Amino acid sequence: MPALRRIDQLLANLGYCSRSEARDWIRSGAVTIRGEAVDDFGAKVDPAEVRVDGEPLDHPDGLLLLLHKPVGLVCSHDGREGPSVYTLLPERWRRRNPVVTSVGRLDKETSGLLLLTDQSELVHRLTSPKHKVPKIYRATLDRDLDPTLVALFAAGSLQLEDEKQPCAPAELRIVSPREAELTLTEGKYHQVRRMFAAAGNTVLTLHRARFGTLELGDLPPGQWREMSLPFPF
DSSP, X not given: OOOOEEHHHHHHHTTSSOHHHHXXXXXXXXXXXXXXXXXXXXXXXXXXXXXXXXXXXXXXXXOEEEEEEOTTOBSOSOGGGOSBGGGGSOHHHHTOSSOOEESSOOOTTEEEEEEEESOHHHHHHHHOGGGOXXXXXXXXXXXXXXXXXXXXXXXXXXXXXXXXXOOOOOEEEEEETTEEEEEESSOOTTHHHHHHHHTTOOEEEEEXXXXXTEEOTTOOTTOEEEOOSSOOO
C-alpha cells in the first residue's frame, strides 16, 4: 500500500509552493484527488492520485538526475562559493525538501558525470567507501607521466598529505605521455589532483567519465537526463 502524505506538506516538499500557499491552491480548486476538488488541507493522500492544474505531481517518489557538469560551477548550495550546478535546474526542483544535492562533489575546474538526488539514503550508499563504487577520471598533465605510477597507484600505499590512511588501490591507465585514465573506488578531497601532485605532476584538465555503470554518452555539458528510482546500483 502506498504511503499516504498530508497534502499541504506534500505540495510544499515537492517545491510547488509554501505550506501556507498550498492552502490557497487547494481553496482555488487547482488541486484535485481522483478528479475531485480537495477541501481538507490536512487530508492524507496517495501522491499518485493528486493532480495540480490537471497534471500529475512532479517526481513525488524522489528525483535522480545524471548531469554533465561543465567547468566553472561548484557543487554547493552556498552562493558565496560562486555559481553552482543547482542553477541549471528548474526552480521547483531547487525548492524541494529534502533538498536536491550532489552525490559526492566535483570541484569547480572539473567537468563530467555528476549525480543529483533528493534521496539521502542513495547519497550515503553511493559515497560510502565500503560499497567501492568505481569512478573513472580522465586527466591531462603538465609533464610526461612516469610509467612506475601504474604500480604505485595500484599498490594502495600512496599517502597523501594530511590523510591518516593511504589511498585505496587505484587503476591507472596511461593513454599518452600526458594523458591518463584513473579509476578510484573512494573519494578523498581533491583526490585525483593530489595523487598526481604527490608524484610530481600537475593536473591541467580533469573530467569524470563514468560513475559505477553510468556514462554520459552524448549528453552535452550543462544538460541532464532523469534516472529511474529506486536505482539498482
